[in-house]
Amino acid sequence: MTDQSASRRRILDATRRLIEADGVAAVSMRKVAAEVGLAPTAIYWHVGSREDLLHAVLDEMVADLPPIRARGAGARDRIASVARAARQEFLDQVATLQLATELGRGNELSFRTQVALAREMTTADLEGDDAVAALRSILFLVGGFVVIEEQYRQRPPGELATRDLWAEVDDPDIDPAIREAMTGPTDTDALFTYSLDRLLDAVLD
Amino acid sequence: MTDQSASRRRILDATRRLIEADGVAAVSMRKVAAEVGLAPTAIYWHVGSREDLLHAVLDEMVADLPPIRARGAGARDRIASVARAARQEFLDQVATLQLATELGRGNELSFRTQVALAREMTTADLEGDDAVAALRSILFLVGGFVVIEEQYRQRPPGELATRDLWAEVDDPDIDPAIREAMTGPTDTDALFTYSLDRLLDAVLD
DNA sequence: ACCTGAACACCGTTCAAGT
DNA sequence: ACCTGAACACCGTTCAAGT
Secondary structure (H helix, E strand, C coil): CCCCCHHHHHHHHHHHHHHHHHCHHHCCHHHHHHHHCCCHHHHHHHHCCHHHHHHHHHHHHHHHCCCCCCCCCCHHHHHHHHHHHHHHHHHHCHHHHHHHHHCCCHHHHHHHHHHHHHHHHHHCCCCHHHHHHHHHHHHHHHHHHHHHHHHHHCCCCCCCCHHHHHHCCCCCCCCHHHHHHHCCCCCHHHHHHHHHHHHHHHHCC | CCCCCHHHHHHHHHHHHHHHHHCHHHCCHHHHHHHHCCCHHHHHHHHCCHHHHHHHHHHHHHHHCCCCCCCCCCHHHHHHHHHHHHHHHHHHCHHHHHHHHHCCCHHHHHHHHHHHHHHHHHHCCCCHHHHHHHHHHHHHHHHHHHHHHHHHHCCCCCCCCHHHHHCCCCCCCCCHHHHHHHCCCCCHHHHHHHHHHHHHHHHCC
C-alpha cells in the first residue's frame, strides 16, 4: 500500500480534486492525464480503466470518513445521535455520496451506520424482530433524507422547485393555509429532527 | 400538439423505447437516428439537443402516469393509501423515476403526491404547522424509500450487498441475533408498511 | 419545411513500440 | 517497470448545402 508509485499517487489525487470540484462527470482520462503531465494511455497502466480509477478514489474517500460515534447517555439519545451523525457526514461529504451512488456502492456507506445502530440497539437491550425493524426503518429514514436532500441541492438552474409549483395551485379541496405553507421553503434540518423524533417515539419500547 | 411531424413522433417513441429497455445512458443521438432511419443531425432539427430530447420524453412519461387516488374511509387509511400508491407508482415505472432523477426533475414527481396528501389532510381537518410537518415527513418517507429501493435494485453485479458485509462482522458489542437477522434479505414492502404505520401513529392526532 | 454530409472537438480503450 | 503515439470506435453539435 505504501510502495505505490508516485505517478499512481498523483493520478488518484488529481482525480479526487476533479470530482470534488466539478463532479464525477468532469473526470475524463485525458483531463486527468493532462493534470499529472502524462499521456492519457499511461493512466491505464497505473490504475486501469476509468471505472477502476473511480473505485480506487472512492476507496480512499471512504477510508477518510470520520467514524460514526454515539453521544449522550440514554438509549434514545444515543440512537438519535447516530442517525444525526450519519446524515451530517454525507451533507459534509457530498462528493463521497455522489461517487458512491454513481458506482452502485451506496450500500457500503449505509453499512457504517448499520453497524453503529446495531451497537446501540444491543447496548439498550433491544432484541428480536422489533429491534431489527426499528434499525432498518431508522436506516431508511436517514438514507432517504440524505439522498433526497442531495437531489434537491442538485436541481438544475432552470427547473422549478415544488414551492413554485404550489404557488399556482388553486384547489378548493385544499386548505389555503396548507397551500400557503407549501409555497415556503423546507427546513430540512428541522424536518429531519421532527421525523426522527416521531419515528423513535413509535419504534422504541 | 397533435400536428407534430411524423418524424418527431417516431424520434420520441424510439428514445422512450431505448430508455425503458436499456436506461438513459443508452440514448445517443446516433442510435436514435439509426432507429428511425434518419441522419443523426436530423434529430436536432426536430427536437433540439440530447437534453431537450430527454426532457420531451419525460414530459410524455409524466403525462402517462396514472393519477394518485386515495382509497378507504377514515383519514388515516386514505393518507396511508396515497403514500402506498405513490410508492407503487414508481416501483412500476422505474424508467420514469430514473429519467426524472437524471434531469433533476424528481421534484415534479414528488409534487403529485404532495397535492394528493394535501387534499386528504384538508378533508381530515388537519390544519396548521402540524399538518404541514406531517405532510412533509410522509413525503420524505415515500421519496426516501423509492429512491433507496431503486439504488438497491441497480447495484452492479460485482458489488456486495450489505447482508454480505454483515456476514463478516464479529463484534462482541452486537447482539448475535441482530447480526444474524441483518445477514438476511430485507422485505422492503413490509418495512415500508411498518415505517409508514409507525410514522402515522406519531403524526396523526 | 425537412434532411444530409462534412467537420470539429471531444470521449474510452488497445496495443505495438520505445526506454 | 514505466510511458508514448497511433489508431479505433464511439460521442454531441454546428453549419452549409441540398430538395
